[in-house]
Amino acid sequence: MDNTKEGMHHCKFEVPEIIFGRGLLSQIGVCARRLGGHKVFLVSDQGLFDAGWVDKALKYIMEAGLEVVLYDGITSNPKDHEVTRGALEYVRQGADVIVGLGGGSSMDAAKGIAILVSNGGRIQDYVGPDSIIRPLPPLVLCPTTCGTGSDVSQFAIINDTEQRCKLTIMNRCVAPDISLTDPDILATLPEEFVCTTATDALSHALEAFFSVASTSLTDVHAIKALRLVSQSMVAAVREHRPEDLENLARASLHAGMAFSNSLLGIVHALAHPIGGLYDANHGSINAILLPEVIKYDIPVVAEKLPELAWGLGHRADGSADNAAEIVEERLDAMLEAARAPRSLRSIGVKKEDLPELAKKALKDVCIVTSPRQADEKDLLALLERAF
Amino acid sequence: MDNTKEGMHHCKFEVPEIIFGRGLLSQIGVCARRLGGHKVFLVSDQGLFDAGWVDKALKYIMEAGLEVVLYDGITSNPKDHEVTRGALEYVRQGADVIVGLGGGSSMDAAKGIAILVSNGGRIQDYVGPDSIIRPLPPLVLCPTTCGTGSDVSQFAIINDTEQRCKLTIMNRCVAPDISLTDPDILATLPEEFVCTTATDALSHALEAFFSVASTSLTDVHAIKALRLVSQSMVAAVREHRPEDLENLARASLHAGMAFSNSLLGIVHALAHPIGGLYDANHGSINAILLPEVIKYDIPVVAEKLPELAWGLGHRADGSADNAAEIVEERLDAMLEAARAPRSLRSIGVKKEDLPELAKKALKDVCIVTSPRQADEKDLLALLERAF
Numbered sequence: 042m043d044n045t046k047e048g049m050h051h052c053k054f055e056v057p058e059i060i061f062g063r064g065l066l067s068q069i070g071v072c073a074r075r076l077g078g079h080k081v082f083l084v085s086d087q088g089l090f091d092a093g094w095v096d097k098a099l100k101y102i103m104e105a106g107l108e109v110v111l112y113d114g115i116t117s118n119p120k121d122h123e124v125t126r127g128a129l130e131y132v133r134q135g136a137d138v139i140v141g142l143g144g145g146s147s148m149d150a151a152k153g154i155a156i157l158v159s160n161g162g163r164i165q166d167y168v169g170p171d172s173i174i175r176p177l178p179p180l181v182l183c184p185t186t187c188g189t190g191s192d193v194s195q196f197a198i199i200n201d202t203e204q205r206c207k208l209t210i211m212n213r214c215v216a217p218d219i220s221l222t223d224p225d226i227l228a229t230l231p232e233e234f235v236c237t238t239a240t241d242a243l244s245h246a247l248e249a250f251f252s253v254a255s256t257s258l259t260d261v262h263a264i265k266a267l268r269l270v271s272q273s274m275v276a277a278v279r280e281h282r283p284e285d286l287e288n289l290a291r292a293s294l295h296a297g298m299a300f301s302n303s304l305l306g307i308v309h310a311l312a313h314p315i316g317g318l319y320d321a322n323h324g325s326i327n328a329i330l331l332p333e334v335i336k337y338d339i340p341v342v343a344e345k346l347p348e349l350a351w352g353l354g355h356r357a358d359g360s361a362d363n364a365a366e367i368v369e370e371r372l373d374a375m376l377e378a379a380r381a382p383r384s385l386r387s388i389g390v391k392k393e394d395l396p397e398l399a400k401k402a403l404k405d406v407c408i409v410t411s412p413r414q415a416d417e418k419d420l421l422a423l424l425e426r427a428f
Numbered sequence: 429m430d431n432t433k434e435g436m437h438h439c440k441f442e443v444p445e446i447i448f449g450r451g452l453l454s455q456i457g458v459c460a461r462r463l464g465g466h467k468v469f470l471v472s473d474q475g476l477f478d479a480g481w482v483d484k485a486l487k488y489i490m491e492a493g494l495e496v497v498l499y500d501g502i503t504s505n506p507k508d509h510e511v512t513r514g515a516l517e518y519v520r521q522g523a524d525v526i527v528g529l530g531g532g533s534s535m536d537a538a539k540g541i542a543i544l545v546s547n548g549g550r551i552q553d554y555v556g557p558d559s560i561i562r563p564l565p566p567l568v569l570c571p572t573t574c575g576t577g578s579d580v581s582q583f584a585i586i587n588d589t590e591q592r593c594k595l596t597i598m599n600r601c602v603a604p605d606i607s608l609t610d611p612d613i614l615a616t617l618p619e620e621f622v623c624t625t626a627t628d629a630l631s632h633a634l635e636a637f638f639s640v641a642s643t644s645l646t647d648v649h650a651i652k653a654l655r656l657v658s659q660s661m662v663a664a665v666r667e668h669r670p671e672d673l674e675n676l677a678r679a680s681l682h683a684g685m686a687f688s689n690s691l692l693g694i695v696h697a698l699a700h701p702i703g704g705l706y707d708a709n710h711g712s713i714n715a716i717l718l719p720e721v722i723k724y725d726i727p728v729v730a731e732k733l734p735e736l737a738w739g740l741g742h743r744a745d746g747s748a749d750n751a752a753e754i755v756e757e758r759l760d761a762m763l764e765a766a767r768a769p770r771s772l773r774s775i776g777v778k779k780e781d782l783p784e785l786a787k788k789a790l791k792d793v794c795i796v797t798s799p800r801q802a803d804e805k806d807l808l809a810l811l812e813r814a815f
Contacts, residue, residue, distance in 0.1 A: 051449030059645065062438030257656075257678055258446065261648040269644075291644055 052256035070105025076179035078138025128157035145189030187289035188238030190297025237324030267352035439643035457492025463566035465525025515544035532576030574676035575625030577684025624711030654739035
């Protein structure tokens with residue numbers, strides 16, 4: 042029996058309880074109470090506070106009969122010291138349930154705080170497998186962008202400010218108990234973040250679909266995410282209509298369910314060191330790298346291309362001979378129309394750093410599931426083409 | 429704001445941890461141990477014992493360092509007294525984790541036993557909502573047919589032998605902790621059960637797709653299930669090849685994930701009283717009712733038909749004007765080629781019982797999510813057409 046081939050058919054699929062719908066931020070307190078909480082530690086950021094959503098969340102939590110402490114000191118690419126300070130504050134306040142309300146930064150910080158309050162030590166201690174021993178406090182995550190997927194994933198990405206690199210924590214226990222999405226929150230998301238977070242979802246879906254660990258359970262969600270992004274990303278960026286924003290929120294959820302279980306690839310392996318070194322926007326980095334990495338992967342994933350072409354909005358039967366071409370063209374056209382950034386140079390990456398970035402990417406956990414094995418030279422070539 | 433319409437976009441999605449792959453029955457003990465169990469109560473049936481799978485399971489459980497008690501007295505359409513006896517045996521033996529290995533009958537019985545050992549009383553007490561108060565013991569379910577979906581669903585169906593009816597227990601807590609599928613087990617499934625359990629999965633997928641509670645999260649799984657059944661049901665029945673059987677096992681899983689979250693419709697609302705009255709095969713009943721119910725539903729689900737036609741193997745773009753015709757034809761051809769039973773008369777249903785069956789179906793919980801509201805007269809007409 043061919044064990045390798047058989048191994049490819051094994052799959053594991055785990056997702057938290059998912060609640061999705063317009064207006065459902067109103068359930069944020071009910072969710073925290075249902076998990077047994079009495080005092081909520083609400084992790085969020087200044088932007089959401091300014092847009093009025095934090096006040097709404099506080100009100101809903103109190104209406105559910107719970108106490109609440111606000112911790113809104115999270116910045117983009119959340120920092121190790123923000124997590125440490127949050128954990129100390131959680132303990133000092135005697136909170137017993139964590140709610141993360143925000144983009145990937147607030148949600149990943151909430152995960153980091155959850156790890157530290159029950160396991161102690163420094164967030165750097167939890168990068169390796171099996172390093173989180175004690176169960177985390179109850180965790181509810183509410184995404185407020187259209188891209189991160191952190192609300193369903195078993196990943197948390199925290200910046201190590203001393204080493205200037207991203208720490209990738211991958212552990213099933215950092216998936217929350219409840220993922221609660223209210224797409225109405227996207228109404229106040231600035232245009233550039235609609236684009237960059239939607240391209241993050243796009244990368245999640247594409248990398249999950251190409252991953253060597255993908256299965257039918259993850260592929261159906263990856264393809265649905267792609268169809269929704271194809272349908273609504275450009276319109277959402279340009280017109281900001283609630284239906285398109287809802288489609289993108291839904292795409293983020295589907296893409297998150299896919300990549301949390303099939304993992305990612307070279308785009309994210311490269312994006313993590315770049316984000317660590319420059320504090321640049323994660324979605325922008327992905328949007329820039331994506332076309333080059335897809336071109337690089339295409340020769341080894343030929344049999345998946347007709348379905349992918351269909352996912353990207355090509356309407357024809359699944360036997361297109363020119364699927365590779367269609368995929369490349371549609372992806373390029375979509376990124377262009379959504380006004381995504383198109384070069385590493387344009388977001389401040391320095392040419393002399395590329396060799397170091399390639400070296401670091403080779404050690405990122407995301408490279409393991411890339412469909413095409415890349416060495417340092419391949420990665421450097423990809424970075425140079427995207428420069 | 430249109431609250432009704434908005435309400436339609438709300439969704440909840442919950443599935444257990446899923447493990448799927450050829451040869452993975454070997455992990456059955458490891459799963460039970462991971463849930464904290466020391467003494468396994470293994471619920472199964474005579475057919476699986478005769479095929480050698482129960483012995484294998486016992487060996488794997490003991491190799492994981494656990495004690496194990498076998499309870500293999502489950503018959504098809506599992507009976508209330510089998511559940512009661514199982515619960516008493518579980519307590520007497522001091523078991524602390526339940527593993528169900530079998531088709532829907534063994535798995536639903538395992539769920540029923542889990543309810544009684546922690547909540548007491550009679551299984552009849554747990555039909556209504558919110559009637560299960562205390563948490564269930566850890567539960568691992570391993571399906572051995574290609575249809576039930578019980579291993580991922582929040583349903584358990586038990587026969588009330590006194591009232592001669594099926595009790596439909598619908599509660600999120602009866603979804604197991606782990607769903608473990610080893611498609612190799614299907615190698616010993618008799619041909620007629622390949623057909624009837626695959627048609628059960630087919631009904632789950634179709635009813636979930638048409639359900640008023642369906643969402644993009646359930647639709648992707650319903651369509652994937654339909655594609656897999658279309659691709660492999662007839663071949664699996666006729667040739668019994670491992671690849672086709674694996675596709676059907678996978679279809680069952682996808683269909684289960686869909687219907688557990690979107691619920692079902694008239695096929696199941698009618699199948700439950702029929703199964704309760706005649707102890708007939710559930711998959712056979714579904715296969716017979718399905719074409720008539722789909723014809724009945726089609727006028728109210730027009731916008732979903734092109735995607736459904738594609739799911740049933742029609743290869744063309746999604747704008748087919750004749751989608752309804754394609755759906756009816758493909759469904760009919762598939763059932764015919766798989767040698768499914770085609771009339772209620774042929775499985776022993778008596779004409780004089782039809783009015784009573786229609787009356788009972790109207791009270792079944794599955795009718796609530798039917799896309800087309802049916803009264804008693806409509807249901808009787810459907811039964812007569814399927815007679």
